[in-house]
Amino acid sequence: MGLVERNSHRWRRDLAVTACCAAAVAEADRTGDPGQRAARLIDCLGVLRSTHGAGSAAALDMRALRRGLRQGLTPLLPIEGEGEDPLGEVRLVDSDGLLCDAVEDLGREHFVSQQALMEYWPWARLRAEQEEQQLYSEIRRLPPEDYAKVRELLASHPVAEQGVLWEKWGGLWGRFGFFEPVSSWPWCNAAGWCFPCPVCAWPMRAQPAGGGVFAVSCDAHLLEGAQYTCRQDRGGSGPPVLEGGGCSAGRVEGFPAAGDYLAVSRTVWRYLTLPGRMEFAIRDALTDIAGLEVFMYPEGDRYDLRIMATDPLVAREWRVDAKAWRSFDALADALLERPVLGAAVPLIIVVPHRRRSDLPRLRERLAGRPDLEVMTDKDFVTTVLRWCRAEL
Ligand SMILES: [Zn+2]
Structure with missing residues (x-):
C-alpha cells in the first residue's frame, strides 16, 4: 500500500x-x-x-x-x-x-x-486541542531540574490533599492546570468515598451495581486485578471496605470524595502519570546494579530514560520512552510522524506488559523505522539485566 x-x-x-x-x-x-x-x-x-x-x-x-x-x-x-x-x-x-x-x-x-x-460535520463541537502535545509544551520550558521534579511528582502523587501537594510542589505549584478537585468527578464517587488504584494510585471508577453495592475498578488496571466491590456502609464513619480484587498490593484505603482532595486530570494521568510510573519502576529495578548507570530525563523531553552499561567489555546505551496510550494504532501513527532520529542508538518505546499481545501489530506498523524499537516494560528490564549478567 x-x-x-x-x-x-x-x-x-x-x-x-x-x-x-x-x-x-x-x-x-x-x-x-x-x-x-x-x-x-x-x-x-x-x-x-x-x-x-x-x-x-x-x-x-x-x-x-x-x-x-x-x-x-x-x-x-x-x-x-x-x-x-x-x-x-x-x-x-x-x-x-x-x-x-x-x-x-x-x-x-x-x-x-x-x-x-x-468540512464533514455540521455541528462540530468536539474538543479543539490536542492535549498531550499541550501538556508537554507547558512543562518543556522548565529548567531541567524542575522538569524532572514535575514529571516525578505527577507520577508519584496523582492524588493528594491540597496541603500535601502545596508542600511537595513548592514554588512550582499553581503554574499548571494539572489537578482537578475529586469532588467534581461523579464517576469515581462511591457513596461519598473515592478509592485510589493500588497500581497507579489514581481514583478508580465506581459504578452503582444495585442494592447499595458499587463496582470499583481502575480503567487501566482492571485486568491486573484492580477490581473490587464495596457496600455502602450507613452506620460507619470511615470509608467502606473493598472486597475481592486480585491485586497483591494489599488493602486499598478510601478517602472522602470531597473537600481538599485533588487528582491529576484524565489526560495527565494517561499521558504523564501512567508512563511516568513505568519509567520510575524501570529506574528502580535497574538502580544499584553493578555496571549500570541510570539517568532520568537526560535531554529534557527528547526521551525519558537513559541507561548505560559502563563495563568497557559490554558497554552500551539504551534510550527509553514509555507510552501508555490506549490505542496502539494511534500511537503508531504519532510515532511515524516523528522525524527519523539520526542517533546511533535506537529509541525503545516501552509499553505496559499487559498489552504484550498487541505488540506484533505495533512492530509491524513501525517496521520501516530502524530508529524505533518496541518492548514491554518487563521485557526491557529483563533484557538489560541479562545483557549485564551474561557478560560480566
Ligand atoms: Zn490503575
Missing part, C-alpha cells in the same frame, strides 16, 4: 473513530431534547458512511450504529487489508446505555482537527 493510500485510510479511520465517539456521546446523553439527539446521531451516521466504500456504507443504518456502539466497533470501521481491527472489540456504550471510558481516550488519540472536521 502506498503512502498516500495509507494516509487516506488513516484519515478515514480517524474520522470514523471520531464519528463513533461523537455518536456514543449523543447516544448516552439522556438529558437533552430527544429530537436534537436523533439529529446528532444522523449526522454521525452520515460522517461514518462517508468513510466506507459504497458496499459497506449501504449496510450502515441507525440500528447497525447503535448495535456497534454497544457490541463492538467492527461493523462501523472502514476495512483495511486482512485481519481484525484492534479497535473492533471496543464498546463505547455499556448495557445500561452509559458512556464507556474508552470514548474519551479514543476521541483524543484519533483526534481529527476541528477545521478538517468542519
